[in-house]
Structures are given as structure tokens and as C-alpha cells.
Amino acid sequence: MSEKEVKNLEEIFEQRIARDEKIEPKDWMPEKYRKTHIRQISQHAHSEIVGMLPEGNWITRAPSLRRKVALLAKVQDEAGHGLYLYSACETLGVSRDELYEQLHSGKAKYSSIFNYPTITWADIGAIGWLVDGAAIINQVPLCSTSYGPYARAMIRVCKEESFHQRQGFEIMMTLAKGTPEQKAMAQDALNRWWWPSLMMLGPTDAESVHTAQSMKWKLKRKTNDELRQQFIDQTVPQAELIGLTIPDEDLKWNEEKGGYDFGEIDWDEFWQVVKGHGPCNKERLSARVNAWEKGEWVRDAAMAYAKKQEDKKLREAI
Amino acid sequence: MKKENLKQYIYGIADNVLILGQRLSELCGHGPSLETDIACTNIALDLLGQTRSYYQYVAQLFDEDKTEDDIAFLRTERQYKNVLLVEQPNTHFGYVIVRQFFFDVFHLQLLQQLQNSTDETLSAIAKKAIKEVSYHKRFSSDWIKRLGDGTEESHQKVQEAVNDLWRFTDELFHMTEDDIATLESGVGIDVRVLKDKYYQQVKEILQEATLDIPETSWFQKGGKQGIHSEHMGYLLSDLQYMQRTYPDMKW
Amino acid sequence: MENNWPLWEVFVRSKNGLEHRHFGSLHAADAEMALENARDVYTRRSEGVSIWVVESKHITASNPDNNGELFEPAQDKVYRHPTFYDLPDEVKHM
Numbered sequence: 060m061s062e063k064e065v066k067n068l069e070e071i072f073e074q075r076i077a078r079d080e081k082i083e084p085k086d087w088m089p090e091k092y093r094k095t096h097i098r099q100i101s102q103h104a105h106s107e108i109v110g111m112l113p114e115g116n117w118i119t120r121a122p123s124l125r126r127k128v129a130l131l132a133k134v135q136d137e138a139g140h141g142l143y144l145y146s147a148c149e150t151l152g153v154s155r156d157e158l159y160e161q162l163h164s165g166k167a168k169y170s171s172i173f174n175y176p177t178i179t180w181a182d183i184g185a186i187g188w189l190v191d192g193a194a195i196i197n198q199v200p201l202c203s204t205s206y207g208p209y210a211r212a213m214i215r216v217c218k219e220e221s222f223h224q225r226q227g228f229e230i231m232m233t234l235a236k237g238t239p240e241q242k243a244m245a246q247d248a249l250n251r252w253w254w255p256s257l258m259m260l261g262p263t264d265a266e267s268v269h270t271a272q273s274m275k276w277k278l279k280r281k282t283n284d285e286l287r288q289q290f291i292d293q294t295v296p297q298a299e300l301i302g303l304t305i306p307d308e309d310l311k312w313n314e315e316k317g318g319y320d321f322g323e324i325d326w327d328e329f330w331q332v333v334k335g336h337g338p339c340n341k342e343r344l345s346a347r348v349n350a351w352e353k354g355e356w357v358r359d360a361a362m363a364y365a366k367k368q369e370d371k372k373l374r375e376a377i
Numbered sequence: 378m379k380k381e382n383l384k385q386y387i388y389g390i391a392d393n394v395l396i397l398g399q400r401l402s403e404l405c406g407h408g409p410s411l412e413t414d415i416a417c418t419n420i421a422l423d424l425l426g427q428t429r430s431y432y433q434y435v436a437q438l439f440d441e442d443k444t445e446d447d448i449a450f451l452r453t454e455r456q457y458k459n460v461l462l463v464e465q466p467n468t469h470f471g472y473v474i475v476r477q478f479f480f481d482v483f484h485l486q487l488l489q490q491l492q493n494s495t496d497e498t499l500s501a502i503a504k505k506a507i508k509e510v511s512y513h514k515r516f517s518s519d520w521i522k523r524l525g526d527g528t529e530e531s532h533q534k535v536q537e538a539v540n541d542l543w544r545f546t547d548e549l550f551h552m553t554e555d556d557i558a559t560l561e562s563g564v565g566i567d568v569r570v571l572k573d574k575y576y577q578q579v580k581e582i583l584q585e586a587t588l589d590i591p592e593t594s595w596f597q598k599g600g601k602q603g604i605h606s607e608h609m610g611y612l613l614s615d616l617q618y619m620q621r622t623y624p625d626m627k628w
Numbered sequence: 629m630e631n632n633w634p635l636w637e638v639f640v641r642s643k644n645g646l647e648h649r650h651f652g653s654l655h656a657a658d659a660e661m662a663l664e665n666a667r668d669v670y671t672r673r674s675e676g677v678s679i680w681v682v683e684s685k686h687i688t689a690s691n692p693d694n695n696g697e698l699f700e701p702a703q704d705k706v707y708r709h710p711t712f713y714d715l716p717d718e719v720k721h722m
Contacts, residue, residue, distance in 0.1 A: 085692050215652070360531030361658070362633065365658035516664060
């Protein structure tokens with residue numbers, strides 16, 4: 060294809076997206092669109108399965124049977140969501156194993172928030188309330204993103220995730236209403252998870268390299284800073300409702316902008332965690348690698364068995 | 378049958394599914410593939426759901442002020458009446474599957490009898506659970522075959538698990554005093570009569586999976602009397618951690 | 629890499645009376661496992677009463693480059709649609 064022809068195709072392609080048409084796997088697409096989508100969808104998938112680990116840490120210790128089954132179902136959902144997203148990514152011509160390889164080698168990124176430890180039961184509440192809350196804000200607009208398989212996966216994810224945040228908030232609410240010890244546990248968790256949750260919505264607009272392109276392809280509908288503002292504005296009243304204090308001295312209502320002003324985010328910490336220096340980066344990655352490597356003989360066995368059965372069927376047919 | 382017999386009888390059934398559910402939930406996020414992870418978690422959720430039905434029934438029958446959680450989390454080790462098999466650790470995926478398979482074959486037979494219990498609640502719980510457990514048994518049998526007749530490595534690994542866990546199978550068919558008392562009143566079932574059919578079914582699948590049937594004549598027992606393996610204490614310290622550390626709180 | 633579980637497409641009938649609809653995909657070593665995995669992955673919230681699985685490589689898809697010749701010719705066949713025909717308003721039940 061000549062350069063001019065490609066340019067022409069690209070123009071038609073961008074017009075289709077501008078008209079809100081969906082792009083499907085076999086449609087022509089610019090290489091950059093494919094690559095950007097592989098990167099974003101796989102990061103998203105990796106975040107789901109790495110995200111299973113901090114919460115999985117508390118399944119065996121959940122304080123009641125009701126909490127145990129809810130948490131188990133939630134973490135299982137995350138496996139499901141990882142699976143939907145890997146499948147969406149595979150329609151772009153990359154296999155799940157290649158994507159795993161990128162994760163395991165440290166080449167691919169996942170959401171940094173999962174590199175923080177879950178050290179008390181209240182952390183499970185805080186994750187559901189804050190981390191899933193921030194994730195939902197990020198994800199809902201993706202239900203109408205331009206790439207069909209991604210949009211469809213996100214519709215399913217959002218539908219299933221609606222219980223996750225409620226599950227977390229209910230845990231926090233119960234703790235906040237409980238004994239002084241429980242309330243302190245909840246406040247401590249909020250203190251530790253608040254700032255990482257704000258960081259989770261991505262670097263400030265000034266620092267964000269992908270925003271303009273992502274807006275055009277509907278991978279983003281609002282900028283990171285807008286999303287962050289939305290998250291803060293909806294979360295602060297929830298904290299007040301259950302009598303917990305947001306750990307930010309500069310937080311105050313700004314009548315003029317109709318939203319909260321808030322303190323400086325420690326972006327240095329953010330970049331340190333992104334670079335792999337968070338408290339649990341090593342543990343999370345090695346848990347994933349471990350599961351994969353220890354599972355190899357199982358996956359191989361299933362393939363060998365399937366092949367034997369296939370051969371047997373063939374022999375019987377002859 | 379005294380009330381205490383009935384309580385202990387239900388513990389005997391319910392503790393099996395609680396402890397196996399707990400073991401399976403350790404695996405969530407660490408399985409050989411996402412798909413198997415999701416499948417094992419489904420089994421854990423079924424088992425924990427059954428646990429809750431049994432404990433809620435016990436709570437309702439006996440102690441007005443006790444909840445399912447008091448029963449699940451606040452007994453001492455000797456008061457748990459599960460068989461030794463279900464508390465065995467997740468040494469590797471072969472052990473997970475063999476433990477599941479050995480239990481599922483028994484569990485389904487047990488429930489099929491229990492649905493005829495004169496106790497309506499137990500009968501109803503059993504009827505619902507039969508559907509779940511039929512699926513578990515299909516899942517674990519299929520995997521026994523895949524691992525047994527898969528690669529040389531998988532064959533050897535799953536054979537190791539079969540050899541190791543075989544000694545815990547006989548206990549499934551022991552009758553405790555409570556079992557006998559509840560059997561006489563038509564509430565409980567006679568697990569002894571399930572034994573021949575159990576071994577026949579198990580052996581069929583193992584043979585199909587090209588696995589050898591172990592030739593042990595020595596079997597372990599004790600779980601049903603609350604005398605557990607050393608693994609149990611660690612399992613319980615996880616399970617009970619919150620309730621023990623923060624007594625008398627709502628979660 | 630040939631030892632990786634192949635990809636399967638999953639179709640689920642939500643309830644009797646409805647058609648099977650494409651739900652998504654998953655990996656499995658064989659058809660049995662694909663069915664079991666589909667049950668566990670895609671019907672956790674009672675989404676289905678029947679499942680089909682087919683290995684993805686067995687699906688032949690039309691090429692969107694040919695969409696012009698494949699689908700556009702149907703667009704001007706307006707006479708296939710009831711609104712093409714003019715009838716007086718007095719005619720009922722038609």
C-alpha cells in the first residue's frame with residue numbers, strides 16, 4: 060500500500076470513529092490503533108488478575124461466612140474480568156500467553172495500586188470502596204469506546220462490578236459503626252488507601268502523554284484530572300456519612316467550582332511505585348509467575364490428554 | 378436420638394464442606410489457568426454455601442443466641458468433626474484434584490441418601506446440594522483422567538497424590554456414636570453401606586485414568602472424633618484469626 | 629508454544645425461546661473442558677440454560693474489505709420491505 064493510500068484509509072477510519080461507529084477485529088485499522096489497544100486492554104487485564112492477589116490475601120481470614128463468600132465471589136469476578144479482557148485483546152492478534160509473558164518479564168504494566176499491601180481486614184473494605192470506586196469511574200466511559208470487543212467486555216465488567224463497591228462500602232460502614240478498635244481500623248485503612256486511590260486515576264493532565272490520542276479513539280472520555288475531581292466529589296460525602304475523615308488537611312468545598320479543592324498528590328511516590336519500588340511489586344509479580352510456572356505441567360497434561368482422545372476417536376472412525 | 382447427637386451429626390457433614398471450602402479458597406488467584414481458577418472458586422462457593430445452610434440450621438435448632446459464625450469460627454480444634462481427607466494441604470494441583478475427587482464421589486452418595494432423611498431441613502439441603510456436587514464430581518473425575526492419562530510427569534504427580542491420600546478414604550465410612558444414634562431415628566444415614574460402591578466408582582475412574590490402585594491396608598482415622606492432623610491447627614488459625622483477635626464484634 | 633490451550637468461542641441461550649448468542653471466548657484443552665469452563669466463566673449469575681462452544685479456528689468469517697460487494701447490493705432492494713408498497717389507509721390488517 061502506498062503512503063497516500065494508507066493516509067486515505069486512516070482518514071476514513073478516523074471519520075468512522077468520529078461518527079461513533081464501532082471498529083471490529085477484522086476491520087482495517089492503523090497499526091498505532093492496534094498497538095495502543097493491545098497495550099491498554101492488556102494492562103487492564105493484568106490489573107484485574109494482579110488485583111486478585113491483595114484481596115485474595117484475606118479470603119481465608121475473612122471474619123464471617125457471609126464476608127467470606129462475598130469476597131471469594133468478588134475475587135473470582137476479577138479472574139473473569141481478566142479473562143474477558145484478555146479475550147478482547149486476543150482479537151487484535153496477540154495470544155494470552157504472549158501477554159502473560161509481557162507481564163511476567165516486567166515489560167507490561169498493571170495498576171500500581173495493587174502494589175500496596177492489605178494488612179488489615181479494613182483494607183478489604185477500603186479497596187472495594189475506593190479502588191473499585193475509582194475503577195468504575197474509569198471504566199464506565201469505556202463501555203462506549205470505539206473498539207467493539209473492548210466495549211463489549213467492559214459492558215459485562217461494569218454490570219458485574221456493581222456489587223464490588225457496595226461490598227467494600229458495607230464493610231467500611233460496619234467497621235465505622237463498630238467498636239472503637241474497629242473504627243480505628245477503618246480510619247487507618249482510609250488513611251493508607253486514599254492517596255494511592257487518587258493516583259490510580261493517572262498522572263495530571265500536564266504529565267499525561269496519551270490523553271489527546273486516547274480521547275479521539277474514545278479510550279478516554281474525560282481527562283485524568285476531571286476523573287479525579289469526580290471521584291473526590293462523590294467520595295467525600297460517603298466518608299462523612301459513615302463518620303470517617305479523609306486524610307487531607309487541604310480538602311475543602313469550593314463553592315465557585317462546585318467541587319472540592321484538595322491537597323498536593325505525592326507524584327514522586329507514584330512514579331516510584333510505577334518503576335517497581337512499591338511495597339509489594341516483587342511479591343505480586345512473583346506470585347503470578349509462580350502460579351504460571353507451577354501450572355505448566357497441568358496445562359501440558361490437559362493438552363496431551365486432549366490429543367490422545369482425538370487420536371483415539373480417529374482410530375475408532377477408521 | 379438426643380439433641381446433642383443430631384448436632385454432632387450435622388457438624389460431621391457440615392465441617393467437611395467448610396474445611397474443604399477453606400482449602401479451595403486458598404487457591405483463588407494461584408491456579409494453573411484463569412479458567413481453572415474460576416472453576417475451583419465455584420466449587421468453593423458451593424461448599425461454603427452448603428456450610429452456611431447446615432450451620433444456620435444448627436443455630437436455629439439449638440442455641441438461639443449462637444450464629445452460623447460462632448459455629449464456624451469459635452469452636453476448638455477438637456470440636457471440628459471433619460474427616461482428615463478434606464484438611465490435607467494443597468501440595469500441588471494433583472493433590473487438589475485427587476482430594477476433591479475422593480471426596481466428591483463420597484459426598485454425592487451421602488447426599489443421595491440424606492435427601493431421604495426424616496429431617497426435612499437436612500433433606501432439603503441435600504436435594505439442593507446434589508446438583509452442585511454432581512458437577513463437582515464430573516469436574517474432578519475429568520481432571521483425574523486428564524492428569525492421569527496426560528503426560529508422563531502429570532501421571533507420576535497425580536499417582537503420588539493418589540498414593541498419599543488413599544489412606545484417608547476409609548474414614549469416610551466410619552460410624553461415630555452420633556451417626557449410629559441418628560441412623561436409628563431415621564435422620565442420619567448409614568455410610569457403611571456406601572463403601573463398596575464408592576471404591577468401585579473410584580477404581581473405575583482411576584483405571585480409566587491409567588492410574589494404579591494403591592495396595593495399602595492401613596488407613597488413617599480420627600477426624601470424625603476431632604483428632605486431626607497437624608495441618609488442621611494452621612488452617613484454623615487462618616480461619617479463626619479475626620474472630621479470635623477481635624472477640625464479640627460484628628463484621 | 630503449541631502446548632497452549634486453544635481458543636474457543638462461547639454461545640449461550642439465556643432462556644428457552646431465545647437464540648444462542650455469542651458471549652465471549654475462553655481457553656480450553658478440549659471440547660468437554662470448554663463447556664465446563666464456559667459454564668463456570670459465563671453463567672455464574674444464571675445467565676444461561678444452554679451452551680455451545682466451538683473452537684475459534686473453525687469459524688470462517690467474511691472479510692470486511694468485501695463488505696461493499698457483500699452487503700451494499702442489498703441496500704437498494706427496497707421492494708423487499710413492506711413500506712415499499714402504497715396502500716390506502718382504509719385497508720386494515722395488512
